[in-house]
Amino acid sequence: MAKNPLFELYEAGTSVWLDYIRRSLMTSGELQRMIEEDAVVGMTSNPTIFEKAIGGSSDYDDALRDLVHAGIPDEEIMLxxxxxxxxxxxxxxxPVYEQTKHKDGYVSIEVLPRVAxxxxxxxxxxxxxxxxxxxxxxxxxxxxxxxxLPAIEQCIADGLNINITLMFSVKVYEDVARAFIRGLQRRMKDRHPVDVASVASFFVSRVDTAVDKLLAQKIAASTDPTERAGLQKLMGKAAVANAKMAYQAFMRIFNGPEFADLRAAGASVQRCLWASTGTKNPSYSDVMYVEELIGSETVNTMPQQTMMAFKEHGEVRPSLLENVEGARQVLRELAAAGIDMDKVTSDLRVDGVKLFADSIDKLLEExxxxxxxLQQGSGGAHEAQLGTLDNAVSTRLEQLEQTAVVRRIAEKDAGLWKSNGSTQTEIRERLGWLQVADRMEERVPELEALRKELVGEGFTDVVLMGMGGSSLAPEVLRQTFGAPSGGLDVHVLDTTDPAAISALEKAIDxxxxxxxxxxxxGTTLETLSHYRYFWQQAGQKGGQFIAITDPGTSLADEASRRGFRRTFLNPPDIGGRYSALSYFGLVPAALGGVDVSG
Structure with a gap:
């Protein structure tokens, strides 16, 4: 079997870890397959991952039933x-742990947020x-x-392998690295072995999410085209620049005198682990936080969809050492633009602890x-009695499992449908809907904040102008949920009938x-006609307009030029009629007050 890019990534010095866990991964043999076929050499977990795994599947129902019958408290059941x-x-x-001489082969378990x-x-x-x-x-x-920080030092001194999590700041990273070194120095002083492993998990994509939001606010407030263009160029640049500075600190600390004695005594470095590497902004490359963070003595822990995307089209190069001065320049320009990275990273750490605490609360509730x-006798997995169809259905399900159809669909294996190379490429470019729920989940708070912002400014209605796939989901959601309290009244305009347009205009302020x-x-004639008409009727006020389109379209350019309140760039690998859970469906739904968080 030809090596895929994940193996190339491992050979370039970046270990491939899976940022996910669920019981069936281990019991079905899927984790073993990923080790053999996808170069996976480690796993990470966190409270949010377990919330989704335990709360969103029946994998745990049998074990849960036994624990419930044992009469132990809910937190103990969870643990x-x-x-x-x-x-x-x-x-x-x-076996990976043994083969790599204890460098890889780890899985992480996190202390509960209540002791943070x-x-x-x-x-x-x-x-x-x-x-x-x-x-x-x-x-x-x-x-x-x-x-x-002192707990990290003590646990290292006690001989525990520690993964330090929720790091966003280079300064905090340096503090963590030195806490690790102090812990090992105490072990060496006490004549204990210094073969204690540690990784420092530096979170990436959330930095761009936070900084991009601040940049978007500054862009919207600016009337200077040159300033707007300069700010726009900084979008999506902060996280990688920040991570590159952390890697520079890693090389300085662990290749310098601070670690020299420990290295001589056989201690391993504390590797940088890039976490939160799933791309949150659908307009950015889905492998951005892998391709741009490749270097020796690093780990990249990836969500499954990011790992499969890199397997499909990732490119390996020693990117962490590329254009380091350019990264410093990005951070200087962000500071000059009024972006306080110290505050951004501090806020992210606080929010991260709260996010995990909320996940634990949800998990305990679940x-x-x-x-x-279970106590009422109504829990557990459901079974279907199919009568005469049972054998045929079971046989077909076994065939699907043997040919790994579900996994191959998730991996965007176009060979399931066609063998022609060019046709397969076209199919893969339309399978973004497979991961759209995961990709959009992180955008929900942003959409809910936009609704509150508009309601707070006195807006009462929202008109969705679109045709076909751009209007079908909003129309279904509007008819299904009506006008929930706390949202705007949603109107869907998908016709050029003059009477319908006139009636809509009379119905709104x-x-x-x-x-x-x-x-x-970005070129749909009917939609652009609607837009140009209401642009004039509403007084050419960019603050009343929002665009949803693919990256690089003429509509995106015009929205930027005319100062639209927001432009949502949708993943381009999602076809119109598969776009219900993308920005095309979620933006009007959220503004209409629908609970899109699930």
Whole structure:
């Protein structure tokens, strides 16, 4: 089998880890397949991942039933479920751990967010989790809070493998690296082995999400075309520049005198682990945070969709050492534009702890709900009685499993449909809907904030101007949910009938209406006609207009030039009639007050 880009990535010095866990990955053999075919040599987990895995599947129902019957508290049930997954993953990864001489083959388990600001509580929980799992190839994840730093040093000194998480700042990274070194120095002083493993998880894409939001606000407020263009050029640049500075700090610290004695004693470096590497902005490359962060002694932990995207079209080059001065210049320009990176990264760390705490709360709530159903006898997986069709259906399902149809669809394997190369390329370029839910989930807070912003400014209505796939989902959602409280009244305009346009205009207050111009190509004649008409009728006010289109279209250019309030660039690999869960469906739904968070 020819090596795919994931193996090339590993050979370039960046270990491939999976940022996901679910029991069926281990029990079905899928994790073993990924080790063999996708160069996976490690796994990470966090409270949000477990919330989705346990709350969103029936994988855990049998184990949950046993734990409920044992009468133990909900948090203990949760920890039992999590620890069992970590054990299973560690066992599958154990051969990798041995083959790589303990460099890879790890799975991570995180201390609960409630101890994030409690040093002694963190130390105690780290030891408890390490002992519960009872495997050498695990990392305990500790957040890089002020209270976490001394806990990291102590746990390293105690001989625990530690993954330091929720790092966004280069300064905090340097503090973490030195806490690791101090912990090893204490072990060396006490004549203990210094073969303790550690990775420093530096979060990436969330930095761009936060900085891009601030840049977008500055762009919208600026009337100077030159200033707007300069700000626009900085979009999507902060995260990689920030990470490159962290890597420079890594090389300076671990190749310098601070680590020299430990290196001589056989200690391994604390590798940089790039986390949050799924692309949050659909207009950016889906492998951006992998391709731009390749270098020796690093790890990239990826969501499944990012890993499959890189397997399909990723390109490997030593990018972490490219244009380092350009990265510094980006950060200088951001500072000159008024973007305070210290504040951005500090806020992200606080928000990260809260996000994980919220996930634990949701998971405990889900466990309580499942517990209640099980106690009532209504929980567990459903079974279908198909009568005379049972054998035929079972045979067909076995065939689908044997040929890995579901996995191949998820991997955008166009060979399932056609063998012609050019046709396969065209098919793959239309399969973005497979990951659209995951890609858009991170955008939900932004859409909800936009709704609150518009309602707060006194807007009452929103007109969606689009044809075909650009209007079908908004129309269905409008008819299904009506006008929920707290949202704008959504009107869908997908006709050129003069009477319908006139009736719509009479039904709204032009001064209190937002207009969404939705066109994948950016050239849909009917939609542009609607837009130009209402642009004039509404007084040519960019703040009342929003565009949804693909990257690089003439509509996107015009929206920027005319100062539209927002331009949402949709993933270009999603066809119009598959776009319900993309910006084309979610923007009007969110503005209309629909709970798009699920």
């Amino acid at each position: 039992n479920l999590i620890v069992e997954d970590i054990k299973l993953a560690a066992d599958v990864l154990k 600001d409690d040093t002694q509580g963190t130390i105690a929980m780290a030891h408890d989790l390490f002992d519960r799992v009872g495997r050498p190839n695990i990392f305990v994840k500790i957040p890089a809070t002020d209270a976490g 466990i309580a709900n499942k517990k209640q159903k 032009l001064g209190k209406t937002v207009f969404i111009v939705a066109s994948k190509s």
